[in-house]
Amino acid sequence: MHQPPGFETTGESRVCLLRKSIYGLKQSPRAWFKKFSKAVRDVGFKRSSTDFSLFTRHQSTGTVILLVYVDDILIAGDDTIGIQKIKQHLNSFFHTKDLGGLRYFLGLEVARRPDGLVLSQRKYCLDLLHDVDYSGCKPVETPMDANHKLCAHGSDSDSLLTNPEYYRRLMGKLICLTVTRPDISFAVGVVSRFMHAPRTSHLQAVKCILRYLKTAPGQGLVCKPSSSLSLVAYSNADYAGSLDDRRSTTGFCTYFGGNLITWRSKKQSVVARSSVEVEYRAMTVVVSELTWLEGLLGDLGVTLPSPATLFCDSQAAIHIAKNPVFHDRTKHIEVDCHFVREKVQLMKLELKHVPASGLVADILTKALPRQMYHQFFPKLGAYDLYAPACGGVLENIRKT
Structure with a gap:
């Protein structure tokens, strides 16, 4: 750190003591978030263990949720009075502006x-x-x-x-x-x-x-x-899809109450030796995501009535997760095997087979032909609010 212009002293080695955080300094985001966390914790909010930018408060009058990104704050909940009080409380600590709905x-x-x-x-x-x-x-x-x-x-x-x-x-x-x-x-x-x-x-x-x-x-x-509180995921993988290093691509999507909430399409970090290993590694990534979502929903006050369901088109990968006998075939993926198998044995996860024709995650692992693409596309919860009533450009393309 250098002394600010106009305050230089020659022949002395001194450091500057900052009495407040300043925009542009590396420690300013940490100082801001520390002050904000203290302000909301003083009125009963609890920081989520799964997402540190999420704060929740559950009372008999209802639930209030705060989501923070730097200095942008999103407030939601079913406690109208509590929302108004937290706005007033934040306004007493910071210069805030209510942008409405x-x-x-x-x-x-x-x-x-x-x-x-x-x-x-x-x-x-x-x-x-x-x-x-x-x-x-x-x-x-x-x-x-x-x-x-x-x-x-x-x-x-x-x-x-x-x-x-x-x-x-x-x-x-x-x-x-x-x-x-x-x-x-x-x-x-x-x-x-x-x-x-x-x-x-x-x-x-x-x-x-x-x-x-x-x-x-x-x-x-x-x-x-939706009245349903079911947590459902679809997992798939494309075996050796990369032409450069022959690594596979993992694709999954998760639904809560029938609504798509998370998804991912990412190349795996290691080269797989079989298609079963590819599917199982993809399954492990999805189980990690489901575990995180269960914790996040718990912080929001949502209790799942039944275990999360994972759909996969590989029966061999499902049998490995349920059958603890396949040791020789799974030595190279032993950690992943035990991770998924433990969730199944604790009845926190239910594995089900689905044919490849009904696996929506297929759209996240490979480039599909036009007919198959439009078969899976509506299942992603896609909606175009600005589409013309007559069908628009897409319908004209299909006709030609």
Whole structure:
């Protein structure tokens, strides 16, 4: 740390003592969050053990929930009086501004319908298309060609990009867009593997994603109220899908009360020796996610009436989780085996088989043909609030 201008002293080695946190310093976020945590804890709020930015308070009058991101605070709950009191309490400690009902939060647009909420990033998507001059491009039906063969080392005609920063900026924006667009998660995950040395073919794949976004820039997720408190997950994996290192891709999606809440499409960190190992490693990732969700729902005051259900299309992986005899076949995945098997034996997890034709997580592991893609797409809870009543551009493409 250097002394501020105008306060330099020569021949002395002194340090500056900060009496308050200042914006721009590394310790300012920690100091801010410490002060905020103390302010809300003094009025009965408890910080979640699964998400440190979540605070809850359960009383006889109802529940109040605080979600914090830096200095943006989201307040929800069924205790109207308690919400008003916490607003007044925060206003006495900080300079706050009440923006009213939730409409826009960290780039997420929230629209209310009679039967639920719609989360989207329409403005963000339109700005992205405008920045890359793709507002008038010809749309396509799928984010990635089913026959794609992208790899880090291309042919002579597939040259390196002269401006890789442009590619990396696009990837950063597309990754942010996957917050409400699970349909592009796999495609974005594939093209993001080549940010260190992007080539012409990689940029063409990114342009295909942009043309797909042009089809429905207002596409988002719909959340409907439900009396069901069931926690359901679908797991799948693509064996040796990467042409560079032959690693597989894990894909899963979880539903609570019939609404999609989390999903992931990510390449595995190790090379698998069999398709069963791939499926089992993907299953382990999903079980970790379900364990975290159970803790998060518990902090919100939700008690699951039944164990979480995990659907998988690999009967061999399900038998390994239920049968403790397969030691010789599972030595190389022993930790994962015991982790999943323990959840099954404690009756905290129920494993069920589902045919590949009904496994919605398949859309998160590979590029599907058009017919299969549109078969799984509605099951992701996708909804376009801004779609024309006549069917829009997508229907015109299908007819042609």
